[in-house]
Amino acid sequence: MGADLVLALLDAANFVLAIILVAMGLMVVFGMMRIINMAHGELFLLGAYALLVVQGLGGSFWLALVLGPLAVGLVGWLLEVLVIRHLYGRVLDSILATWGLSLLIRQAVILWFGPQSKVVAAPFDLRLDIMGQPFPAYRLFIMAVSLIVILFCFWLFHRTRLGLAARATIADRATAEAMGIDSRGLDRLTFAFGAGLAGLAGVVMAPLLSVDPQMGLGFLIPAFLAILTGGAGELMGVVTGGVVVGGSQSLVARVASPAVAELVVLGLAILVIRLLPNGLVGHFRQRR
Amino acid sequence: MKRQRLVQGFVWAGLALLPLFIGEWQVLQLAQFLTYGLFAMSLALAWGRLGLLSFGQALFFGLGAYAMALATMGRLPGLEAWPSSWLGLALACLVPWSVAQLLGFFLFHGRGLRGAYFGITMLALAVLAERLTQGAGWLGGLNGLIGVPPLALGLDGGGPVLFDALPTYWVMLGVAFAVFVGLEALLASSRGLAMTAVRENEDRLGYLGYDVAAIKRHGFALSAAIAGLAGGLFASQFGFVSPKLIGFGLSAEVLIWTALGGREMLLAAFLGALLLSWTETVLAGLLGAYWLLALAGLLVLSVLFFERGFVAGILTFIAEGRRPGRR
Numbered sequence: 001m002g003a004d005l006v007l008a009l010l011d012a013a014n015f016v017l018a019i020i021l022v023a024m025g026l027m028v029v030f031g032m033m034r035i036i037n038m039a040h041g042e043l044f045l046l047g048a049y050a051l052l053v054v055q056g057l058g059g060s061f062w063l064a065l066v067l068g069p070l071a072v073g074l075v076g077w078l079l080e081v082l083v084i085r086h087l088y089g090r091v092l093d094s095i096l097a098t099w100g101l102s103l104l105i106r107q108a109v110i111l112w113f114g115p116q117s118k119v120v121a122a123p124f125d126l127r128l129d130i131m132g133q134p135f136p137a138y139r140l141f142i143m144a145v146s147l148i149v150i151l152f153c154f155w156l157f158h159r160t161r162l163g164l165a166a167r168a169t170i171a172d173r174a175t176a177e178a179m180g181i182d183s184r185g186l187d188r189l190t191f192a193f194g195a196g197l198a199g200l201a202g203v204v205m206a207p208l209l210s211v212d213p214q215m216g217l218g219f220l221i222p223a224f225l226a227i228l229t230g231g232a233g234e235l236m237g238v239v240t241g242g243v244v245v246g247g248s249q250s251l252v253a254r255v256a257s258p259a260v261a262e263l264v265v266l267g268l269a270i271l272v273i274r275l276l277p278n279g280l281v282g283h284f285r286q287r288r
Numbered sequence: 289m290k291r292q293r294l295v296q297g298f299v300w301a302g303l304a305l306l307p308l309f310i311g312e313w314q315v316l317q318l319a320q321f322l323t324y325g326l327f328a329m330s331l332a333l334a335w336g337r338l339g340l341l342s343f344g345q346a347l348f349f350g351l352g353a354y355a356m357a358l359a360t361m362g363r364l365p366g367l368e369a370w371p372s373s374w375l376g377l378a379l380a381c382l383v384p385w386s387v388a389q390l391l392g393f394f395l396f397h398g399r400g401l402r403g404a405y406f407g408i409t410m411l412a413l414a415v416l417a418e419r420l421t422q423g424a425g426w427l428g429g430l431n432g433l434i435g436v437p438p439l440a441l442g443l444d445g446g447g448p449v450l451f452d453a454l455p456t457y458w459v460m461l462g463v464a465f466a467v468f469v470g471l472e473a474l475l476a477s478s479r480g481l482a483m484t485a486v487r488e489n490e491d492r493l494g495y496l497g498y499d500v501a502a503i504k505r506h507g508f509a510l511s512a513a514i515a516g517l518a519g520g521l522f523a524s525q526f527g528f529v530s531p532k533l534i535g536f537g538l539s540a541e542v543l544i545w546t547a548l549g550g551r552e553m554l555l556a557a558f559l560g561a562l563l564l565s566w567t568e569t570v571l572a573g574l575l576g577a578y579w580l581l582a583l584a585g586l587l588v589l590s591v592l593f594f595e596r597g598f599v600a601g602i603l604t605f606i607a608e609g610r611r612p613g614r615r
Contacts, residue, residue: 036404091404100584
């Protein structure tokens with residue numbers, strides 16, 4: 001019984017951190033640029049396929065871990081220059097256009113790699129013994145990566161000059177520009193950074209999933225729900241939302257079925273949005 | 289305005305005469321696309337008029353289709369002996385309408401769910417509905433329900449049946465035309481003006497004393513009922529319903545039809561659905577996966593540079609002799 005509980009909690013923590021890992025880039029782009037990036041799931045997908053390509057060429061997982069985020073970040077940079085920069089201040093249009101981009105990328109992946117799902121290898125196949133139950137060490141690795149990403153983002157946006165400049169641009173673009181901040185450069189950088197995070201998530205998660213062109217959507221929705229429940233617009237929100245959404249989905253899936261768990265989570269998210277429109281974090285911040 | 293009505297009249301008249309010049313198989317296919325057109329009109333109402341970007345509109349289409357299938361196949365508990373098409377049509381409108389009312393109550397009232405969040409919630413709902421339908425044995429699971437009977441005119445499911453190509457086409461066109469006329473009348477009324485005002489600036493409308501949430505909720509429910517009607521009609525023509533009708537894929541398609549046709553003009557959205565579905569059947573074999581690639585590219589381009597939609601642009605050009613300006 002005790003082992004079951006520990007394992008359930010470990011599973012939940014694993015899922016929570018995975019969702020936060022995927023949602024982080026989404027949050028950075030939305031929080032900093034007010035762009036709802038529906039193509040985020042497909043950037044995640046590109047990360048996974050980057051791993052596939054690198055491994056296919058004989059490279060190692062660790063090489064892909066470096067190259068994948070860089071490549072996807074470059075794609076993000078291109079998208080910003082070609083499409084996203086026309087969309088600032090047009091939230092609804094940003095959804096529609098990035099969603100078109102997501103279809104475009106997914107379809108391009110289908111044309112290039114075919115619609116069937118592929119398998120990529122994890123860098124190590126170690127099983128740890130946790131209270132008498134085997135637990136794949138690779139999942140602990142994912143959790144560690146997610147924690148590092150969370151801490152890195154907090155550090156980047158709250159402790160560095162670059163992060164300060166990025167936040168200043170959001171708060172007041174004109175004043176920030178008057179202070180000599182290159183706001184266009186920051187836009188490109190922020191979007192590329194968000195895309196790179198998606199790529200990183202894709203590389204890291206791919207060995208646990210079947211890599212197929214539809215995999216982006218499955219993670220996009222919980223990631224969005226995490227941001228909505230937590231409170232859009234700040235890093236703390238995505239962490240809180242990830243815990244609520246990921247935790248409840250994982251635990252309900254254990255006692256009921258995965259479909260019921262999704263139903264419960266969606267219902268919960270709608271309730272939170274109805275009662276606390278600023279999300280959990282925003283709500284308690286206002287009360288203080 | 290007068291010339292615009294004239295153009296609309298010509299379009300509908302052309303559609304009514306069209307089946308006389310094409311083969312029977314094509315007429316049947318077009319009759320199916322007419323229900324897609326109706327579906328696109330429902331989205332144009334919610335999105336183009338109320339500014340509600342419903343990313344999961346197929347939820348309502350699918351609910352309508354399943355309601356129709358269950359009713360006419362005699363699978364509704366207690367109503368097995370009464371497989372009436374009329375009951376099916378009524379349920380196909382009522383079930384989505386009630387779901388939308390309920391959703392609207394949660395999503396629009398209070399401080400409410402603005403633009404983007406609403407779209408994502410609808411997307412999540414449609415994806416979830418597809419998954420739940422796949423697992424529901426009563427609804428046929430993954431295989432769906434095969435053998436939905438065609439529309440029967442008798443109250444108890446008997447009587448003459450709508451089966452031949454020409455009558456089916458004209459009945460579908462008639463329904464679409466009736467919905468079109470009704471919606472145009474609604475949109476021209478003061479109530480319709482309030483709906484457009486929601487899109488333009490809902491805060492200001494609220495200051496003027498309008499109950500914005502109620503306007504949104506009722507408009508959304510009307511749009512859902514029309515989508516459900518389209519789904520019901522589709523099911524009875526196609527003879528088959530499956531989880532695909534309720535989920536993400538079809539939601540995506542209707543959004544593209546409406547965006548490329550023209551979200552702010554009912555007729556443009558309607559024609560967009562018709563033209564794109566038609567082109568797809570002609571070109572899909574030729575282009576395969578490139579078709580969707582091209583559509584997605586067109587969608588991005590139209591959002592960036594031609595928000596009003598291509599068909600709407602052409603119609604406006606014909607009616608007014610000029611290019612429509614950007615909003």
